[in-house]
Amino acid sequence: MSFDSDxxxxxxxxxxxxxxxxxxxxxxxxxxxxxxxxxxTSSGSLPGAASGSIARIKIDGLIxxxxxxxxxLERLEKSSYEAVVVHINSPGGTTAGAEQLYDSLVRLKAKxxxxxxxxxxxxxxxxxxxxxxxxxxxxxxxxVGSIGxxxxxxNLAELLKNVGVKVExxxxxxxxxxxxxxxxxxxxxxxALDALVKDSYAWFRGLVKDRRSLDDPALDKVADGRVFTGxxxxxxxxxxxLGDEKTAVAWLVAQKKIKADLxxxxxxxxxxxxxxxxxxxxxxxxxxxxxxxxLAQKVSAGGMLQAVDQYGLDGILALxxxxxxx
Numbered sequence: 001m002s003f004d005s006d007x008x009x010x011x012x013x014x015x016x017x018x019x020x021x022x023x024x025x026x027x028x029x030x031x032x033x034x035x036x037x038x039x040x041t042s043s044g045s046l047p048g049a050a051s052g053s054i055a056r057i058k059i060d061g062l063i064x065x066x067x068x069x070x071x072x073l074e075r076l077e078k079s080s081y082e083a084v085v086v087h088i089n090s091p092g093g094t095t096a097g098a099e100q101l102y103d104s105l106v107r108l109k110a111k112x113x114x115x116x117x118x119x120x121x122x123x124x125x126x127x128x129x130x131x132x133x134x135x136x137x138x139x140x141x142x143x144v145g146s147i148g149x150x151x152x153x154x155n156l157a158e159l160l161k162n163v164g165v166k167v168e169x170x171x172x173x174x175x176x177x178x179x180x181x182x183x184x185x186x187x188x189x190x191x192a193l194d195a196l197v198k199d200s201y202a203w204f205r206g207l208v209k210d211r212r213s214l215d216d217p218a219l220d221k222v223a224d225g226r227v228f229t230g231x232x233x234x235x236x237x238x239x240x241x242l243g244d245e246k247t248a249v250a251w252l253v254a255q256k257k258i259k260a261d262l263x264x265x266x267x268x269x270x271x272x273x274x275x276x277x278x279x280x281x282x283x284x285x286x287x288x289x290x291x292x293x294x295l296a297q298k299v300s301a302g303g304m305l306q307a308v309d310q311y312g313l314d315g316i317l318a319l320x321x322x323x324x325x326x
Contacts, residue, residue, distance in 0.1 A: 054249065054258070055081040055112075055267040063093030063125045065100050072269040073104040076112075081267070083113040083258045085248050086133065092124030095149055095200050101125075102207075105132035113256035115248040118142040118239065123227050124149075127238075128204065131211040135255070136239040137248045138230035144238050147208055148225035149200040151193050157183050212237050 055076060076084065086105065092098065108114060109132060116122075118138035122130045123146035130136050130144075138144055160166065160182060167182040178189035185193075209219050214237060222228070222236050233239040241247060245264065252258040 052259075052262060053081060054252070054262050054264045055079070055084045056245070056264045057084060057086050057267050057269055059086060059088045059090055059101070059126070059129055059269075061090060063090055063101055063129065064097040065094070066097065066269075069269045070100065070104050072267075073108050076267060077108050078111075081112060081265075082262055083252050083256060084108060084115075084267075085245055085252075085264060086114060086116045086129075087119055087245070088116060088122045088126050088130055089119040090123070090126030090129070091121055092126050092128075092146065095125065095128075095204070098125030098128040101129045102132050105129060109133065113252055113258060115251055117243075117245055117248045118144055118230065121227075128207065130239075131207055135241070135248075135251050137241045137243045137251070138233060138239040139244065140230045140242050142230040142233075143227045144230060144233040145222060145227045146225060147204055147223040149197055149204060151197055153179055154181050155179070155185065156181050208238075 057073075057076070105114065114133050116130045116133035116136045118130060118136065119142065121143040122136075122138070123143055127145060127147065167180075169177075169180070171177060174186065175189055175192055179185040179193070205219060205223050208214065208223065209216075214222070218237065222238060228236060228238065230239060230242055234242060241251070249258075249262075249264065253260045
């Protein structure tokens with residue numbers, strides 16, 4: 001019996017030591033990987049890569065206010081990159097977020113030559129961002145434009161009436177929190193929203209007119225909210241040239257005297273947890289070290305790191321999307 005007890009104690013001791021060394025090894029691995037990752041993402045690329053190269057930045061998806069992105073662009077201003085190629089593939093987002101991005105890119109352009117390449121789409125807020133450049137390149141089939149703004153909100157008044165639900169409220173004035181979606185929109189509330197939309201639209205139109213040097217008839221032709229293909233957009237002066245990144249670099253060489261043989265390197269703006277490979281690697285190492293290989297496999301595949309907020313858009317939208325099929 002004493003022999004059995006000693007064996008059990010020894011096994012427990014060995015198990016504790018094994019767990020200790022596993023965790024220690026995992027922590028060391030995490031520290032090393034995070035240190036390398038932080039060094040690479042703090043400046044947007046690996047140390048030394050900026051010198052004698054062109055930065056490639058990507059604006060993808062919905063555009064919202066993003067102070068991490070602002071900080072990354074400010075670091076890029078101070079970096080040793082020779083020029084910047086901005087790839088845009090966005091249906092837009094909030095007008096405030098698009099304005100913030102536009103302002104950041106304008107400040108960057110003041111420090112470094114900058115050119116925009118429209119990939120799949122630069123619509124609404126995406127086109128606002130593109131307007132920061134003095135030269136816009138688009139593919140022939142890219143979608144460009146959607147110059148306009150909107151406010152959308154669901155009205156559940158009839159649904160609530162049918163199910164017998166009534167929302168009570170006490171507010172300081174008739175236009176406070178209007179519209180609220182729980183009652184029909186009053187004429188006064190609709191007029192107030194209309195004034196917001198028209199004011200933002202006037203700002204957007206003015207930006208397009210100024211940046212693309214359009215007269216009023218030409219502006220009226222493109223500012224009715226529709227999108228155009230890249231081929232159409234060239235004739236309408238919404239973009240300057242058809243092509244791709246090589247076309248954009250050729251423009252930098254010809255117009256901004258950038259050396260023709262400079263490599264183009266990715267510069268990350270605001271890496272999120274799901275995009276930060278070094279953090280994912282660290283998480284996988286840790287989970288495997290503490291004996292959770294199945295969970296590590298899920299994290300490695302990105303299954304636990306994909307949290308996309310599709311409905312968190314607040315404020316007036318500068319956003320394009322095709323109408324839902326009936």
